[in-house]
Amino acid sequence: MSISAVKIVGSGLIGTSIGLALSARGVRVLMADIDPVASALAQSLIGKDHQASNSDTFDVVVLAVPPSSFKEVLDVEKELNPLSTFVDILSIKTKPLLEVQGMSDVASRFVGTHPMAGREISGAQSARGDLFVGRTWIVTTGESVQKRSSDLAAELISLCGALPVYMDAQEHDRAMALVSHAPQMLASVLSSQLIGVNPAWLTLIGQGFRDFTRIADSDPILWKEILSENSANILPVLSNFRKRLEEIESELSDSSFAQSAIELGNRGRKLIPGKHGNTARTYIYLHIVIDDKAGQLASIFNDCASANVNIEDVSIEHTPGQNTGLVTLSILDMDNARHLEGFLGEQGWKVHLTSN
Amino acid sequence: MSISAVKIVGSGLIGTSIGLALSARGVRVLMADIDPVASALAQSLIGKDHQASNSDTFDVVVLAVPPSSFKEVLDVEKELNPLSTFVDILSIKTKPLLEVQGMSDVASRFVGTHPMAGREISGAQSARGDLFVGRTWIVTTGESVQKRSSDLAAELISLCGALPVYMDAQEHDRAMALVSHAPQMLASVLSSQLIGVNPAWLTLIGQGFRDFTRIADSDPILWKEILSENSANILPVLSNFRKRLEEIESELSDSSFAQSAIELGNRGRKLIPGKHGNTARTYIYLHIVIDDKAGQLASIFNDCASANVNIEDVSIEHTPGQNTGLVTLSILDMDNARHLEGFLGEQGWKVHLTSN
Numbered sequence: 001m002s003i004s005a006v007k008i009v010g011s012g013l014i015g016t017s018i019g020l021a022l023s024a025r026g027v028r029v030l031m032a033d034i035d036p037v038a039s040a041l042a043q044s045l046i047g048k049d050h051q052a053s054n055s056d057t058f059d060v061v062v063l064a065v066p067p068s069s070f071k072e073v074l075d076v077e078k079e080l081n082p083l084s085t086f087v088d089i090l091s092i093k094t095k096p097l098l099e100v101q102g103m104s105d106v107a108s109r110f111v112g113t114h115p116m117a118g119r120e121i122s123g124a125q126s127a128r129g130d131l132f133v134g135r136t137w138i139v140t141t142g143e144s145v146q147k148r149s150s151d152l153a154a155e156l157i158s159l160c161g162a163l164p165v166y167m168d169a170q171e172h173d174r175a176m177a178l179v180s181h182a183p184q185m186l187a188s189v190l191s192s193q194l195i196g197v198n199p200a201w202l203t204l205i206g207q208g209f210r211d212f213t214r215i216a217d218s219d220p221i222l223w224k225e226i227l228s229e230n231s232a233n234i235l236p237v238l239s240n241f242r243k244r245l246e247e248i249e250s251e252l253s254d255s256s257f258a259q260s261a262i263e264l265g266n267r268g269r270k271l272i273p274g275k276h277g278n279t280a281r282t283y284i285y286l287h288i289v290i291d292d293k294a295g296q297l298a299s300i301f302n303d304c305a306s307a308n309v310n311i312e313d314v315s316i317e318h319t320p321g322q323n324t325g326l327v328t329l330s331i332l333d334m335d336n337a338r339h340l341e342g343f344l345g346e347q348g349w350k351v352h353l354t355s356n
Numbered sequence: 357m358s359i360s361a362v363k364i365v366g367s368g369l370i371g372t373s374i375g376l377a378l379s380a381r382g383v384r385v386l387m388a389d390i391d392p393v394a395s396a397l398a399q400s401l402i403g404k405d406h407q408a409s410n411s412d413t414f415d416v417v418v419l420a421v422p423p424s425s426f427k428e429v430l431d432v433e434k435e436l437n438p439l440s441t442f443v444d445i446l447s448i449k450t451k452p453l454l455e456v457q458g459m460s461d462v463a464s465r466f467v468g469t470h471p472m473a474g475r476e477i478s479g480a481q482s483a484r485g486d487l488f489v490g491r492t493w494i495v496t497t498g499e500s501v502q503k504r505s506s507d508l509a510a511e512l513i514s515l516c517g518a519l520p521v522y523m524d525a526q527e528h529d530r531a532m533a534l535v536s537h538a539p540q541m542l543a544s545v546l547s548s549q550l551i552g553v554n555p556a557w558l559t560l561i562g563q564g565f566r567d568f569t570r571i572a573d574s575d576p577i578l579w580k581e582i583l584s585e586n587s588a589n590i591l592p593v594l595s596n597f598r599k600r601l602e603e604i605e606s607e608l609s610d611s612s613f614a615q616s617a618i619e620l621g622n623r624g625r626k627l628i629p630g631k632h633g634n635t636a637r638t639y640i641y642l643h644i645v646i647d648d649k650a651g652q653l654a655s656i657f658n659d660c661a662s663a664n665v666n667i668e669d670v671s672i673e674h675t676p677g678q679n680t681g682l683v684t685l686s687i688l689d690m691d692n693a694r695h696l697e698g699f700l701g702e703q704g705w706k707v708h709l710t711s712n
Contacts, residue, residue: 116562126710130645136559165559175557178549183568185608186542188621189600193534193593195624201531203492203521205628206472208571212539213628215564216621224615231609237549238608242601244545249594252541253587259580265544265572268551272561272569289486297667298657305654314653314670354482 003027003155007058007081009073011035011042013122013131014089014115015064020129021160023050030054034069042124057081060152063088067225071099078106085149086110087156091176092230093140093169101142108146111153112169114138115162122219133161140169177233181226184215185238191216283312283330284337287352288344290327300327300349307343309336359383359511363414363437365429367391367398369478369487370445370471371420376485377516379406386410390425398480413437416508419444423581427455434462441505442466443512447532448586449496449525457498464502467509468525470494471518478575489517496525533589537582540571541594547572639668639686640693643708644700646683656683656705663699665692 006022008015011033019029023046030052033039043051052058061084065073070088077086086109088096093112100110116136137157141150157164167175191213194202227234251257290296297316304311313330331337337353344351362378364371367389375385379402386408389395399407408414417440421429426444433442442465444452449468456466472492493513497506513520523531547569550558583590607613646652653672660667669686687693693709700707 116560118562128643128708138560165556167556171554171556172560175554175560178553179557179561179565183546183565185604185617186546187568188618189597189604190539190542191622191624192617192620193596193600193624194627195620197534198527198531200521200523200527201535202627202629204472204494204528204531205535206474209535209539210628211567211570212543213621213625214567216618216625218618218622220615220618220622223618224611227614227618228609228611231614235605235608238601238605240549241545242598242605244549245594245598245601248541248545249591249598252591252594253584255580255584258583258587259576261541261548262544262572262574262576262579262583264548264551265569266547266574266576268547268549269569269572271550271558272566273558287484289484295661297670298654298659298661301654301657305651311653311672313672316667316669352484 003059003152003159005030005052005056005058006060006062006156007032007052007056007077007084008042008062008064009033009077010062010064011038011124012064013118013124013126015062016042016045016124016127017117017129017131018062018064018089018156018160019046020127021132022156023047024129025159027159028052028056030056030058038124042127045124045127058084060085060087060156062156066222067092067095067229070096074100074103074106074110078103084109085152087113087153089113089115091180091226093138093172095229097140097142097169101144107142107144109149110142111145111149112140112142113153113157114140114172115157115160117162130161132157135162136165137162138172139164139166140172141166142169173230174233177230177237181230181234182237182241184218184223185227185234186241187213187216188218283332284334285354286329286331286337286341286344287354288327288329288349290349297327300329300344303344303347303349304329304340307340309340309343359415359508359515361386361408361412361414362416362418362512363388363408363412363433363440364398364418364420365389365433366418366420366422366425367394367480368420369474369480369482371418372398372401372480372483373473373485373487374418374420374445374512374516375402376483377488378512379403380485381515383515384408384412386412386414394480398483401480401483414440416441416443416512418512422578423448423451423585426452430456430459430462430466434459440465441508443469443509445469445471447536447582449494449528451585453496453498453525457500463498463500465505466498467501467505468496468498469509469513469520470496470528471513471516473518486517488513491518492521493518494528495520495522496528497522498525529586530589533586533593537586537590538593538597540574540579541583541590542597543569543572544574639688640690641710642685642687642693642697642700643710644683644685644705646705653683656685656700659700659703659705660685660696663696665696665699 005028007030008019009032011031019031023029031039031042058081061077061081067090097112100107115132117131154164311329315328341351341353361384363386364375365388367387375387379385387395387398414437417433417437423446453468456463471488473487510520667685671684697707697709
């Protein structure tokens with residue numbers, strides 16, 4: 001292993017999660033932040049045994065700061081660490097690369113990256129050492145980077161349990177505009193249209209609308225930078241989208257047109273890789289009505305364990321005021337699902353099997 | 357109880373779920389369908405003990421058929437059941453009401469309704485007797501309906517465990533255009549834009565995009581009718597949305613504009629009622645890393661039961677190839693969450709508590 005000490009500037013969710021992952025693999029880590037409370041919390045989560053000190057020579061300095069602080073932090077850190085490799089984690093990649101290409105003393109030691117992991121909550125307190133395990137981690141190296149630095153970046157990613165995927169920075173930013181930045185804006189615009197509507201309308205909101213707009217809960221401070229700095233790539237996506245809407249508006253009353261619009265959406269959805277970047281899985285579902293009280297879940301999972309069937313996913317839906325809930329177990333193959341259905345039925349559970 | 361026998365025409369998810377709910381409350385039910393296999397399956401799920409016969413006088417006939425079959429089925433059933441009250445469950449309400457107002461022999465006995473429940477899967481095999489428990493069930497009565505019929509509709513809804521909410525049919529259709537039909541179209545349009553993109557881009561798709569486009573998996577045959585028949589109400593929503601997009605396109609590179617667009621989305625989202633139509637709940641989360649094998653979940657839930665803490669929701673995320681998974685438990689209050697965190701920690705689990 002060539003990485004023994006790493007400095008992480010930015011003690012938020014991503015920076016601290018990287019710190020936790022690296023320290024678990026024996027790397028000494030120094031957490032820093034403009035907010036001393038954040039860096040102290042991050043460092044204490046990582047533990048004193050794994051703490052690097054300011055006088056260390058860092059193999060890698062990770063810049064886990066917002067887009068607006070990136071250049072300023074790099075200017076300071078490159079003076080402090082004239083031999084280190086620098087890695088950023090920003091969700092836009094063209095702009096930092098351009099900035100670094102103008103800094104001749106650091107351009108050959110800078111590797112732009114973007115881990116495909118995150119959570120809807122932020123801060124060191126939400127960090128997890130396994131945040132990146134099994135995830136894709138995009139690497140967008142500039143032309144002038146030295147091999148030693150790109151090797152160190154790849155090693156850091158692999159120590160975090162993630163899989164490096166190499167991509168051109170401009171390509172990355174165009175893809176993110178389509179699959180992340182434009183959807184963010186569409187969800188925010190639709191959510192904002194609830195403002196001022198008749199409150200009775202809100203009672204008609206179902207799970208579809210909730211899921212569709214979940215990302216509209218995102219942090220405006222973080223997103224204002226992403227959206228404005230990648231606006232050149234987001235604009236063509238929004239503009240295509242808007243033109244397609246215009247077509248739809250002129251044809252919507254034609255039912256065969258409406259059908260084909262939904263069918264095209266079905267086709268697009270099928271292209272999305274599965275939960276873990278593999279082909280999408282299909283599950284068999286067992287639905288079990290339970291009493292909504294402590295102990296019932298334990299009892300079900302005990303029975304699942306006795307049946308020796310692995311549960312891929314679980315969801316619970318409550319029916320308040322009725323003291324009942326519905327547990328749905330997802331199972332990968334029909335044989336196991338049938339076996340578990342029979343076994344749970346024998347134990348007295350009311351089980352319904354479905355697949356789709 | 358004045359309802360003793362009900363005929364349900366349409367043995368899909370909604371019709372069969374109504375049948376299951378009513379029969380559990382002692383009502384005799386006759387299931388019908390244009391497809392005899394579907395009605396036989398539905399009737400067998402309900403059971404012979406609760407079966408009504410064709411010679412019964414039905415208090416209520418439920419029309420649980422697609423929009424395109426509604427009029428035809430009503431024409432047949434009103435001749436067969438000259439005294440019954442008719443209830444439909446279509447997700448558009450103005451058009452059936454208009455059609456019925458032209459049928460003088462049935463207009464006073466027809467009640468338009470729309471249960472706010474459904475599943476992403478269809479068919480009698482997916483039906484559940486508790487599908488409507490605790491849900492809102494919209495009632496849009498015409499002016500000419502007799503009191504006896506609206507009382508019977510309210511009784512049917514309450515036997516299903518749902519809560520009747522009265523609303524004007526036109527108001528219902530305008531609300532649904534905003535909270536269901538337009539989002540369906542937006543999700544389908546965005547999903548369709550994945551067709552033909554560089555496959556490498558698809559590896560950047562995260563949970564946000566997946567949730568945003570989940571409804572794009574919907575059935576084109578069902579939706580072509582909803583979208584075309586409610587197009588008059590959907591068009592102004594799409595057109596407003598498109599105009600707002602145009603504004604955004606011209607201002608997106610301005611970061612304070614981008615920030616305010618996201619903030620407006622935050623505000624709109626906060627107006628959405630909680631999971632069960634109550635105020636939105638906030639949860640405390642316990643994150644637990646487990647081995648990805650049978651028995652681990654049982655073991656956790658056993659420990660939760662010993663700690664006597666109720667789990668509101670569970671999610672499981674797998675990290676394939678690593679044989680580990682992350683279980684997240686949602687708990688309603690901080691005291692219970694802290695207690696459970698401590699207890700699980702003592703049992704040797706690695707627990708991280710977060711709240712947001």
